Amino acid sequence: MLIQSKLLRLRRIHRLLPSTFSSLRRCHSDSPSPSRKDHELTVTQVVEHLQNPPNHWDYDTLRPFLFESSHYLLLITLRLNSIPKALDFINYLRGRTEHHQALSCVFEGALELATQHPNSQKELLMLHSYRKSNGDNIALTSRSAVLLLKCLGEAQMVDDSLLLFKELNSSSKSCGLCNELLKGLFKSGRIDDALHVLDEMLERDSNFPPDDFTGEVVFGVLGKQEHHGRRFADKEVVGLVTKLCEHGVFPDAFKLTQMITKMCRHRKNGVAWEVLHAVMRLGGAVAVKAASCNALLAGLGRERDTQRMNKLMAEMEEMGIKPSVVTFGILVNHLCKARRIDEALEVFDKLRGKGEGNNRFDVEPDVVLFNTLIDGLCKVGREEHGLSLLEKMKTTKQSRPNAITYNCLIDGFCKAGNIGKARMLYSQMIEEGVQPSVVTLNTLVNGLCKHGKVHNAVEFFSEMKGKGLQGNAVTYTALISAFCGVNNIDKAMQYFDEMLTSGCSPDAIVYYSLINGLSIAGRMDDASVVVSRLKRAGFGLDVACYNVLINGFCKKKKLERVYEMLNEMEETGVKPDIVTYNTLVSYLGKIGDFATASKVMKRMMKEGLQPSVVTYGAIIHAYCLKENVDEAMKIFEEMCSKSKVPPNTVIYSILIDALCKNSNVERAVSLMDDMKTKGVRPNTTTYNAIFKGVRDKKMLQKAFELMDRMIEDACSPDYITMEILTEWFNAVGEIEKLKCFVEGYPVSSSYASSPTSNCML
């Protein structure tokens, strides 16, 4: 750029009188024509004359020049080669001539000299101030205007720029000048002023229509991640792009992509859509490449807008915009996230030419595409298929498996409970020289934690730390949650401190997990301390976190803290959700405050939140606690017949428990049957409740039958189950059956004649 403008300037001066300008002589070997030679002499004479102090200057000697071509004056000024001298010249002329054009030319010369000065910006600004305070009658040439605007723009002297622009008449305005002004205006965040200038440029009969540089400036601003000043309105963006394109000024592929990406990031898919389509409509496949379409496709994918994704794909095909491997990456990812994995595999096969027609897209799958598919397969529990793709990758040259490939598979096998295979894959990646990342670490730590192997997780983490791999907030979240889960709060706190001292930067989630753990453990004072630390770290609480705290304070019967939380939510604009209301209703029900509970529910409905199964559960539970099982059953019947929320396991469990306590075991048993027909799976709590009932009524055969059903339901007995059954079965001499049951064998007489032998299998 700089070189280019210098060259332009030189060429301009060159055109005037090349051979007279010593610095140019070297690059201009033509011998000067005789007429030029004449002028050279006179110019040289004047320059020599002006070397005298100004009070010795003779106006008569100079006068002929003032009225000859203004180019000579510019040349003379340049040859003075001194800004103070040029200013002397201007001052001299200002007092003597009516010929304003002469002044303008000498001033232009002074500006040119300033641009060549080592400290050009300062010199130019000095000339600007000079003109502001002394030179009302120095009209600017268009060249002078450009030079001044450029320097004012760089100095962010926007108001001066605008004044200067206004003072120019239409004929001295040029596209280059407007571009300089625009650059300065955008740089200072003066969006409105810039749009005003653009309006002038984009007028139908504009004398200075936009050029490519205008486009570079405007599209650059529209694509920047952040800019000062106000944001552009959606309409302004679309209008600007459209109008520029109508003038034949198109964004390059990079800038268009950048613009679209930015709009999509700001959840403005609609604007991005219009912008891309404006460029497509006016510029076609020449102006729009796959990358820009991909940016929009990715945005649409994030919003799950399948319809418009399809439409855009069709348009690309129609216009001859060739999709790239990234296009397919986005498509496949979208299908995977929608759990439409088989369709994703179909797309994958198509581009590799396995489907009908050969490789009609001429696209080779890359690592990202493979990884996307493998992850998609793992997420729906098809890890084995994922493994086969891993093997396929190893046979290709351009898409060797990387850490992400292994991370997806390791996570898949962890989630499926196959920790052994996950660890094997880890060893395999090391063997193959694929460097594990912090995500690999986190995936394994989390997998181990989630399967009750917290100790192994800690061990693995230490091993990785030994290899120089630091954990991040995700690692610590997994460990903190795991230790809270086994009620080892001290260890959780210890890891939280380690995280802070190890220089790892925590995020909101890691705070949430600790607050959650502390609240469940009933350590509300500690939870409050972590909340204030979270706030000090610049984070805020989300609804889920408020819900956790409200629940914790409810359990501790600290109602004033509950209200404090609710007020804070209102102040910070965090809207209570159904969980918040359920927590409150549940608490009020438990303390028997039905009046307030019903008020809360009314408020909930007013906020547009419909009661959920948990809301019903809370009320049913409350009636059961009041030993009003009839009312509880009435609500239950209502749920079954009228409401849109069918009862779930928890609700059945509550009622079965209450009925048994009320000695209505028959009704409880019939509810168990009801669950079976309705397909609601009982859990251990349900069985524990009914076991207590049948034990109290000494219904031994029923107990055997239920034990078999419990095994069928893949529901394992816990220590409460054992407490209920052990003493009873001992007393009636059936302890062997209990042993079989614990090991997962059927016990009722309809199954095995010899339970003992069964147990030995």
Place this chain on the structure above:
DNA sequence: TGTCCGTTCT
């Protein structure tokens, strides 16, 4: 311009 890990109440 597309791929992987953590918190979420009743």
